[in-house]
Amino acid sequence: MAAGPMKMRATIAGGNTDVRVLMTHPMTTAQSGQPLHFIQNVVVKQNGKTVIEAEISQAVSRNPVFTFRLKGGAKGDKIEVSWVDNKGDSNKIESAVA
Amino acid sequence: MKTTRRTLIAALGALLLKPLAAFAAWNEQAFGAKTAADALKTLGASSPAASKDIVIEAPQIAENGAVVPIEVSSNIPGTSSIAVLIEKNPFPLAGRFEFKDGALPYVKLNVKMGETSDVRVIATAGGKHFAASREIKVTIGGCGG
Numbered sequence: 317m318a319a320g321p322m323k324m325r326a327t328i329a330g331g332n333t334d335v336r337v338l339m340t341h342p343m344t345t346a347q348s349g350q351p352l353h354f355i356q357n358v359v360v361k362q363n364g365k366t367v368i369e370a371e372i373s374q375a376v377s378r379n380p381v382f383t384f385r386l387k388g389g390a391k392g393d394k395i396e397v398s399w400v401d402n403k404g405d406s407n408k409i410e411s412a413v414a
Numbered sequence: 415m416k417t418t419r420r421t422l423i424a425a426l427g428a429l430l431l432k433p434l435a436a437f438a439a440w441n442e443q444a445f446g447a448k449t450a451a452d453a454l455k456t457l458g459a460s461s462p463a464a465s466k467d468i469v470i471e472a473p474q475i476a477e478n479g480a481v482v483p484i485e486v487s488s489n490i491p492g493t494s495s496i497a498v499l500i501e502k503n504p505f506p507l508a509g510r511f512e513f514k515d516g517a518l519p520y521v522k523l524n525v526k527m528g529e530t531s532d533v534r535v536i537a538t539a540g541g542k543h544f545a546a547s548r549e550i551k552v553t554i555g556g557c558g559g
Contacts (some may be wrong), residue, residue, distance in 0.1 A: 362516055370512070371510045375500060387516055
């Protein structure tokens with residue numbers, strides 16, 4: 317399956333930046349009888365600087381939704397979230413903090 | 415430009431390799447561990463100290479094991495990473511999050527749970543490991559997804 321669309325909303329809440337991101341991905345497990353296909357790496361960048369690096373497993377639910385929290389921040393900051401899966405597919409989304 | 419099979423293969427290869435190179439590695443050994451103890455050993459966090467400064471927000475009972483929301487944060491100063499383990503899943507380690515300068519040690523995610531299990535969270539701060547856990551009861555398992 318090709319990389320599906322992503323959605324992201326980054327907002328200032330309580331003086332920090334909340335980043336809520338949705339990734340369209342089957343996240344199939346070895347138990348499902350389907351080929352193992354899941355996101356392995358997720359990277360969050362704030363104004364081009366890496367702030368979070370995650371490694372995840374097939375135990376993350378289908379169409380993963382994550383919320384991350386960045387210190388401070390301001391409206392207009394550029395947030396980028398990208399992922400790569402076990403088959404080398406990848407996708408990313410960038411948007412400005414609202 | 416004339417597209418030969420060779421240039422096409424080279425272009426395809428570059429496309430496949432590029433995203434991989436841009437990311438950190440995936441810890442196959444830790445994610446392949448079949449017990450939480452083995453996963454923690456692989457991560458170098460064998461005997462974490464119990465801590466009340468790790469906050470786990472999750473439902474007591476999850477009706478659908480395919481989507482169990484878990485919210486984790488650490489109030490331990492200098493927390494640089496958080497790992498989430500689901501003790502009774504076939505491969506307990508569900509994720510490991512590294513927080514650099516500029517990020518707060520917080521993450522909310524949805525996980526699959528095969529059955530009722532303790533969810534264990536390990537926070538690492540200043541090279542020391544801390545742990546908290548919480549049981550989530552699952553009515554319908556979610557590992558077939």
